[in-house]
Amino acid sequence: MRDVVKTFPAVRALDGVSLEVRRGEVHALLGENGAGKSTLMKTLAGMFVPDSGTIAIDGREVQPKTPLEAKALGVVLIHQELSLVEDLTVAENVFLGALPRRRLGFVDWDKLHRQTAGILQRLNCDFSSTSLVADLSIARKQMVEIARALTVDAKVVIFDEPTASLTDQEKLVLFDIIADLKAAGVGIVYISHRMEEIFRISDRITVLRDGTYRGTLETAGTNEAEVTRLMIGRTLDYSQNREAVAPGExxxxxxxxxxxxxxxxxxxxxxxxxxxxxxxxxxxxxxxxxxxxxxxxxxxxxxxxxxxxxxxxxxxxxxxxxxxxxxxxxxxxxxxxxxxxxxxxxxxxxxxxxxxxxxxxxxxxxxxxxxxxxxxxxxxxxxxxxxxxxxxxxxxxxxxxxxxxxxxxxxxxxxxxxxxxxxxxxxxxxxxxxxxxxxxxxxxxxxxxxxxxxxxxxxxxxxxxxxxxxxxxxxxxxxxxxxxxxxxx
Ligand SMILES: Nc1ncnc2c1ncn2[C@@H]1O[C@H](COP(=O)(O)OP(=O)(O)OP(=O)(O)O)[C@@H](O)[C@H]1O
Ligand SMILES: [Mg+2]
Incomplete structure (x- = not known):
């Protein structure tokens, strides 16, 4: 992505941002709340059309205008805000818009549930493909969102805050999945506010601040303090007013x-x-x-x-x-x-x-x-x-x-x-x-x-x-x- 600009009424969300993701790398995208991370990824995934700037996949310039077009190009976005249809089943959500069909156009329910069950098993999920999404906990919904991404033959998979509602156990499963994707040569963009995760799984880090590009670093060659400074433009003060107050009634x-x-x-x-x-x-x-x-x-x-x-x-x-x-x-x-x-x-x-x-x-x-x-x-x-x-x-x-x-x-x-x-x-x-x-x-x-x-x-x-x-x-x-x-x- 090169020099991408995206404005909303009264907000310049992206002001000439560039990002390069390689095959088989986990590229972390960091920045304060509102820095433009999700917006950048939504332009890549066809949800927003940039005002200017270019996007190229495998060296070929592309202009995805809808999520379906982006998907066809091999770009999958796992949303920060869950985007599931509550009153459909897990399987229907996982294959939403691409339900397997028999001849004559009837949905092939057997195949749908068989394929979904396979993906759920890979993700170690403890619910079934026939469960109603509305009945699932947030963490499980997040897993359904991730399952969706695994139905596509992806070139780039974007995780926008995937672990926010996952347990430690589920997080490990997710990191395994990411390692598999990486080994298969998929480029991964990983957005998170949790530094320990960033340093654990990423190869490179790109930092945004106020919609501008602040730089890209090799993860192995940097540390939390340096990244934080790039993100917020100052060093963090962790000291706090901690003198003991006598508790009241x-x-x-x-x-x-x-x-x-x-x-x-x-x-x-x-x-x-x-x-x-x-x-x-x-x-x-x-x-x-x-x-x-x-x-x-x-x-x-x-x-x-x-x-x-x-x-x-x-x-x-x-x-x-x-x-x-x-x-x-x-x-x-x-x-x-x-x-x-x-x-x-x-x-x-x-x-x-x-x-x-x-x-x-x-x-x-x-x-x-x-x-x-x-x-x-x-x-x-x-x-x-x-x-x-x-x-x-x-x-x-x-x-x-x-x-x-x-x-x-x-x-x-x-x-x-x-x-x-x-x-x-x-x-x-x-x-x-x-x-x-x-x-x-x-x-x-x-x-x-x-x-x-x-x-x-x-x-x-x-x-x-x-x-x-x-x-x-x-x-x-x-x-x-x-x-x-x-x-x-
Ligand atoms: N559809 C929209 N209409 C108007 N403004 C928007 C829209 N989407 C995003 N913005 C604005 O663009 C800026 C960047 O938002 P974005 O969601 O990309 O931030 P972010 O880096 O993902 O933050 P967070 O860490 O909180 O998720 C914000 O100021 C936001 O309010
Ligand atoms: Mg965001």
């Missing part, structure tokens, strides 16, 4: 909380001014616990107390009334209205409060938006921009802003920095600490061990739906946590 307490076979007998407290981290493997029950506290699930036994009073949380509006907010794990499905603008997404839960007569008081709303836009450095040309048009990481910041704007007493964040670039990640960690300082009680759920260790005052570990052990920040380290979450007493 107990804000949340659960006693013997159960939810069917999802989790049992969960008892813990969170005090004002305290960040309590929840560590556990996928399926340990952490997200389900958060959903129960937020009224999305009904506890089957036990009590929830807010400020010492037992409360019934039958719905999210009950939870909000009691001062409980949840930044959910899957923002796209639970947190955002994509067709609405940035301001309205942030003020959505408070519309009743802000409503002045039959009209919304726009000034108040705008003020709220601007406060959180600045605090979270949300990159958007204006409050009017539709959330659909923001980059993945900036969409995520909108969800966080929305729940912060509620000024809850208890804030639960589930995987708060998934898909967030390293610079903003440090910002969000700082923000979580600041909020605790300001008297919020905070629960952080994260599958990233360093993140949990970094932000928490106390860490609760869960295994198979039960609380294993509690650690203070001082006594916890990666190996003690790994033992606890794997059920090793």
């Amino acid at each position: 107990i804000v949340l307490e659960t006693r013997g909380l159960c939810c069917g076979d999802l989790f049992q007998d969960v008892s813990f407290t969170v005090r004002a001014g305290e960040v309590v981290g929840f560590s556990g493997l996928i399926g340990a029950g952490r997200s389900e616990l958060a959903e129960t506290l937020f009224g999305l699930r009904r506890p089957t036994a036990g009590t929830i107390l807010m400020n010492g009073t037992s409360v019934l949380v039958g719905s999210p509006s009950d939870a909000i009334r009691h001062g409980i907010s949840l930044v959910p794990e899957s923002r796209k499905e639970q947190g955002l209205v994509l067709g609405m603008n940035c301001r309205d997404n942030i003020t959505l839960p408070q519309i009743d409060k802000l409503r002045a007569g039959p009209f919304l008081s726009s000034a108040g709303e705008l003020e709220i938006y601007e406060t959180y836009q600045k605090r979270l450095s949300i990159r958007s040309p204006s409050w009017r921009q539709l959330v659909r048009n923001l980059s993945g990481g900036n969409q995520q910041k909108i969800v966080i802003g929305k729940w912060l704007a509620m000024k809850p007493r208890l804030l639960i964040v589930d995987e708060p920095t998934r898909g967030i670039d390293v610079g903003s990640k440090a910002e969000i960690h700082k923000l979580i600490r600041e909020l605790a300082h300001g008297g919020y009680a905070i629960i952080v759920i994260s599958s990233e061990m360093p993140e949990i260790l970094h932000v928490s005052d106390r860490i609760v570990t869960m295994y198979h739906g039960r609380v294993m052990r509690e650690f203070s920040a001082a006594e916890a380290n990666e190996s003690s946590l790994v033992q606890a979450i794997s059920g090793i007493a």
